[in-house]
Amino acid sequence: MSDNLEQLFVKQLKDNQNIIHKICRLYTNDEDAHKDLFQEITIQLWKAFPKFRGDSKFSTWAYRVALNTAITLYRKSTRTVATTSFEAQKHFISQEEYNFEEEEQIKLMYQAVQQLNDIEKALVFLYLEDKDYTEISETLGISEVNARVKMNRIKGKLKKILNP
Amino acid sequence: MEELDLLKKAWQKDSHSYEQVSESEIYKMLHKKSSSIVKWILIISIIEVLFWAVISIFFKVDEYLKNLNAENLSMYFQVLNVVNYVVILWFIYNFYKNYIKISTTASTNQLMHDILKTRKTVKYYVWYNLLMSLLSMIAAFIMEFEFNPRMEIVKNQIANENNYNTLIVTVGIMLLSIILFIGLVWLFYRLLYGILLRKLNSNYKELKKIDL
Numbered sequence: 347m348s349d350n351l352e353q354l355f356v357k358q359l360k361d362n363q364n365i366i367h368k369i370c371r372l373y374t375n376d377e378d379a380h381k382d383l384f385q386e387i388t389i390q391l392w393k394a395f396p397k398f399r400g401d402s403k404f405s406t407w408a409y410r411v412a413l414n415t416a417i418t419l420y421r422k423s424t425r426t427v428a429t430t431s432f433e434a435q436k437h438f439i440s441q442e443e444y445n446f447e448e449e450e451q452i453k454l455m456y457q458a459v460q461q462l463n464d465i466e467k468a469l470v471f472l473y474l475e476d477k478d479y480t481e482i483s484e485t486l487g488i489s490e491v492n493a494r495v496k497m498n499r500i501k502g503k504l505k506k507i508l509n510p
Numbered sequence: 511m512e513e514l515d516l517l518k519k520a521w522q523k524d525s526h527s528y529e530q531v532s533e534s535e536i537y538k539m540l541h542k543k544s545s546s547i548v549k550w551i552l553i554i555s556i557i558e559v560l561f562w563a564v565i566s567i568f569f570k571v572d573e574y575l576k577n578l579n580a581e582n583l584s585m586y587f588q589v590l591n592v593v594n595y596v597v598i599l600w601f602i603y604n605f606y607k608n609y610i611k612i613s614t615t616a617s618t619n620q621l622m623h624d625i626l627k628t629r630k631t632v633k634y635y636v637w638y639n640l641l642m643s644l645l646s647m648i649a650a651f652i653m654e655f656e657f658n659p660r661m662e663i664v665k666n667q668i669a670n671e672n673n674y675n676t677l678i679v680t681v682g683i684m685l686l687s688i689i690l691f692i693g694l695v696w697l698f699y700r701l702l703y704g705i706l707l708r709k710l711n712s713n714y715k716e717l718k719k720i721d722l
Contacts, residue, residue: 351618352537352540352617352618356533356536356540357533359536360530360532360533360536363528363530363531367528384531385542388536388539388540389539389540389542392540451513451516452516452517452520455514455516456517470514473518474517474521474522476518476522501514504513505513508513
């Protein structure tokens with residue numbers, strides 16, 4: 347019984363791992379930290395898996411648990427300074443459509459996002475995942491209005507970081 | 511904010527550029543906690559054996575026996591020593607086997623089974639060590655009593671006395687020091703392995719919860 351459950355979990359996680367990678371991408375700034383967070387999220391997901399009833403998609407459930415894990419894990423550690431190394435960045439950016447100017451801009455954006463706090467990163471993640479404010483507010487346990495206000499503030503913050 | 515939208519576009523495109531984690535790697539992540547505990551059990555048991563080996567270099571049994579004029583017992587001690595090391599090495603081999611098994615297993619059922627087995631091995635190991643301490647303690651007392659010339663006074667007194675006072679006191683001291691010594695050894699093992707075993711047990715319970 348448990349072996350079946352485990353097989354199911356491992357398969358689902360394998361198929362949906364990109365969503366976890368994306369969260370790790372926002373919360374960590376080198377490959378080792380990325381792997382550590384991925385592992386921590388995997389363990390938390392597995393612990394929570396018995397409670398997953400299947401009334402939402404696995405990916406939806408997974409990114410919620412993963413975001414919570416990332417938030418609690420990074421709550422205590424002070425804001426990550428933008429130390430994102432060139433090396434680490436290269437690893438993530440796709441090879442196709444190599445547009446230098448755009449690429450540079452995206453790199454700067456990632457660096458800017460790195461300087462946000464844990465909750466703000468979660469909001470950015472949900473925004474980038476194209477979630478609407480209803481879902482954002484549900485996931486983070488805040489009101490829709492609050493989510494909108496926070497998002498606007500984040501945009502302002504990012505602008506300030508990019509154009510000091 | 512146009513930069514954010516640019517990022518969003520890139521974000522949704524680059525989902526395939528992450529280094530993919532395989533199923534077997536995920537299994538390993540799930541079982542990592544138990545395997546690191548079992549690894550510590552293995553390491554501690556090896557350190558412990560090394561510790562006793564170093565101690566026995568400084569404590570010369572042969573000289574001790576010579577002082578007691580009991581050299582003829584030396585062979586028994588050597589045999590006992592060899593047997594003891596063989597048994598302990600066998601335990602370490604088992605710890606090692608458990609560690610390898612737990613760190614490579616791919617199924618929760620098997621992992622639970624292995625955790626129980628490891629716990630049992632550790633328990634037997636502790637019991638064995640306690641028993642050995644008890645036996646060597648008793649042997650030491652008997653030898654002291656038999657061969658140590660200073661015990662003659664006590665022996666004479668016991669033989670010449672009408673009541674059993676001296677006998678009772680002697681036996682009482684022996685029993686008390688045995689209990690104290692064994693208690694200390696027991697405490698030592700409880701601290702050393704108890705913490706690890708408890709952690710392993712909570713892992714087991716966690717796994718069991720998922721099993722239901």
